[in-house]
Amino acid sequence: MKRREIIKQLGVIPLAGSLMASDSMLGAVWKNPAPLAAKPYTRNQNIYESLGIETIINCRGTFTILGGSTERPEVLEAMEAASGYFVQYDELAFGIGRRLAELTKAEWGMISAGCAAGMKHVTAACVTGGNPEKLIRIPHIGDFEKNEVIIPRSSRNVYDHAIRNIGVKIITVDTPEELKQAINPRTAMIYIMTGPDNETGKPLSLEVIGKMAKPGNIPVLADAAAEDLSIPCVHLERGATVVAYSGGKAICGPQCAGLLLGNKDLLMAAWQASSPHHGPGRDNKIGKEEMLGMLAAVEAWTTRDHDKEWNTWLGWLDEISSKLTRINGITSEITTPTGLNNRAPRLILKWDPDKLHIRGEEVAEEVARNKPRVAIGAQSKDNGTSISITPSQMRPGNAKLVADRLYNVLSGKREPRSDEMTPAKENISGHWEADVEFFTGKSTHKFFLEQDKNWISGTHTSEYAMQEMIGMIEGNEVVLKSNYRVPGNSINFWFIGKVADGEITGSVFLGEYLTARFGAKKVSYRQNRKKLNVPGGPPLAT
Template structure:
C-alpha cells in the first residue's frame, strides 16, 4: 500500500491541527491594539487577539462562522440595542410578522436551530404545562416520553431532542413507524433530505399519513436549506419546520427560525428563555430576534438569481486560472436539493503525476497564510479539491486562484516508494492513558503489526472499535472511530514509539485534543496445568 493511500485512511487533519491544545493556545500571539483601537479596522479586530481570518470556500459551517450576516440584519440588530422591551410582547409581534411574511400560522426565533429543536421537543412533552416543564429532564409520570426518529435522520444535532430526557425510538420502515406509535409518543423528528423526499419509502408524506391520525406532531429539521415561502415541508405534512439563522438565510449566527402551527410554537416559546426551566440556558437576545426577522424580510427581497451568477463568476475565475495547469481538469456540480444550495467547483488531477493529493493541498492552505478552507477527496489515483462559493466575499476569488495555482503548478518531489523501516515492534497488548483537560481515562490497545502497518482494536471507555495505523521509523499515526447513532468521535493518534512505550497527541476532531501515553502490558508467566472436569459439577 502506498503512503498516500494509508494517509488517506488515517484522515486529513481538520483546521485546528494535530497539536496539544495548550501548544495551540501559545501560538495565539496578539498583534497589538485593544478592541477599541481596532474595531473599525475589519479583520484586524481578530488580529488584535492573535486569530487569523480564513477565506471560506466550504460553505456555512458553524465552526468557520456560519454565514455573513446581511447588511439589513446588522442594521436591525444595531437599531434594536439601547432600548428595552417585554420579551413575550416582542415574541408575539415577531411571531405574527413571520407568519405574515412566510404564509404560515406562526413563527418563533430561537437561540440557534438546535435550541429550536430542544424547545419544540419540550413543547411536545409538556403541552405547555409549566408544572411539567420545570421537571424536565425527569419525565417520571409524563404521558409523552418517546420521540420517533427514522434511522437516516439520526445525527449529532438530535442531542437537542435528547436533552429533554426523552427516549429515542429508531425506525427504518413505514411498518416499523406504525408499530412504534403509541400513547407515549410525543413527536416524530426528521432531518429533511433525500431519504425522506417524496417517493421514498419513508418520505415525509408517508410519515405524515401514518402519524396525523394519531395527532403526532412532526418536526422537520431543514437547518441548512433555502427558505421556501410558504415552507414546502409544512405543505408536505410537517407540523413545524426549523431553519438555522446563520446559514442560507444569512441572519444572526446564533439565531434559529421555527415556522408552523401556532399552538405548539407558543408552548415552545414558553419552554425557551427568558422563561425559567430547561430552556433558560438557550437565551436569544432582542437584537438577534429582530435581526432574524430582518433576515427573513431580506430573503424575500434578495435577488437570488443575481447572487447565483456572482457565485458562478467567482468559480469561473478560479477555474480558468487552475485549468491552465497541465493535467488539471474541472467540473462544476449543481445542487439537487434545498440544503447547502450552491454550485461547487471540483478541481481534479492525477495524484501520482503531480505528486500531490487534494488532502495535502487542503492542509497546506488551511495552515498557512492566506488561509483557505476548501474541501478535498481522493479516489484511487484521482484526487481533487472543491470550492463552494456561497460564503466567499468580493476579492476572494482572485486570492484563491493565485494561492491554488502556486501550489498546483510547482514541482513536487515524488514521495519515496517505500516507507522507512519500523524501529519498534508494537504487536501486543497496551495500557493506554489519555489525558483530557481535567480527567485521565484508561483505555487499551490490542495491536498487530505487519511491517509498517498497524491493525487491531482500541478499547475505549464505552466500546471496542477497530484501530488502523502505520509506523515509519519511530513515528506512529493511528486512527480509530467511536460511533453510535447520531455521533462519531475520531481518535487520531500521532507520536513516537519504542518497543515498550508510545507517547504523543490525539486529535479529537471537533472535540479538540488530548495527550496519550501507552505502556506495553506484561503478562505473568503462570505455567500451572489446567484441569478440566469430565462433566457437570457435583457441587456448587
C-alpha cells in the same frame, strides 16, 4: 506495504479542509497557526487581529466552526436599530410570530437561539403540552404521559442531542412497519432531518410519516437547518407540524438565531419553554437584537435577487477555474445540488497526484494553515485527487485572492516522493494500556495490536466501547486510528506518538473535540502454564 497504500488505509482526518495523514506521521498532530501579535483594538483595524487571530477566506460554505454565514446589511441595521430600547419579550415574540406568519404563509413563527435550541424547545413543548409544572421537572420525565421521540435511523445525527437533552427516550426505526409499531400513547414527537431519505416516494417520506402521525395527533418536527427557505414552506405542506431553520445558513441572519415555522399552539408552548422564561430553555437565551435581526433576514429573503446571487457565484468560480486550468493536468467541473439543502454551485478541480506530486488534502492543509488562509474541501480517490470551492460565503475580491493562492501552490515544482516507508525500529505487537489525559479528566484505554512490518491492526477499547484500530509505524513514530460510533455521533481517535523505552507517548487528536495526551505501556501477563482439565459433565455437587 507501500506508504501510499497505508495512508489510503488510514484515510484522511475528517476535518473540513484542514488536517491529513502526511508524509511525516507526526504531521497529523493538530497545530494552531502561529498567532499574530495581539494589540488593543482600534476602529481602523481588523478586530480579530487585535486578538492575534488571522481571518480565513471561506470557500467551504456555512459551517458553524467558520462563523456560519455573512449577515446581510439589513440584518446588521435591524440589530443596531433594536439596541438601546427596552421591550417586553412576550409582546415582542407575539409581534414577530405574527409578522413571520405573514411573510412565510405559515400559521406562526418563532425565533430561537439557533436551530438546535429551537429543536430543544419544540421537544419540551411536546412532552409538557405547555404545562409549566411539567416544564420545570425536565429532564426528569419518566412519569410523563408523553416522553418518547421516534427518529428514523437515516435522520439520526449529531444535532439530535438537542432533543435528547430534554430527557426523552429515543426510538429508532428503519421501516414504515417499525414506525407504525413504535407509535404509542407515550409518543411525544417524531423528528426527521430533511433530505433524500424522506423525499416524496421514499418508504419513510415526510408524507408517509405525517399520515401515520395524524391519527394520534403526534407532532412532526422537520430539521431543515441548512436549506433555502421555501414560501410557502414545502415541508409543512408535506406533513410536518413545525420546521426548523438555522439563521446562520442560507438565510444569512444572525449565526446565533434559528427560525421555527408551523403550528401556532405548539410554537407558543415552545416559546414558553425558551428564555426569557425560567426552566430548561433559559440557557438558550436569544436577545432582542438577534430576534429582530433574524426577522430582517426573513424579510430580505423575500426580496433578494437569488438569480443574481447565483450568477455572481458562478462568475467567481469561473475566475478561479480559468486561472487554475492553465496548469497542465488540472481539469474542472461545476456541480449543482438538486435539493434545497446547502444550495450553491461548487467548483471541483481534479488532477493526477502522480503528475503534480501533491494531493488535494495537502493543498487544503497548506492553504488552511498558512497566510493568506483559505478554507477549501479536498478528496482523494483511487483514480485521482481534487479540491472543491463553494462560493456562497465568499466576498467580493476573494476570487482573485483564492485563484492566486491556489495557483502558486499547484504550479510549484515538486520532486516525486519515495513510496517506500522507513523500516520500523520497534515491534509494538501485544496488549497495551494507555492513560489518556483530557483537559480536566483521565481515562484508561486498551490496545491489542498486531504488527506486520510498517502496518498495524487490532482493537481499541475506549471507556465505553471496543472498535477496530489501524495504524502505521516508521522508525519509532506511530500513528493509530479508531472510530467510536453511536447513532448520530462518532469520535475519531488519532493516537500520534513515539516509542521509547517500552512506552508510547504522544497526543490524541480528537477532531472537533481538540486534543488530549496519552502514555501507553505494554501489559505483561502472569505465566500460569498448568494443564487445563475440561469437566466431563455437570457438577455432582455445588
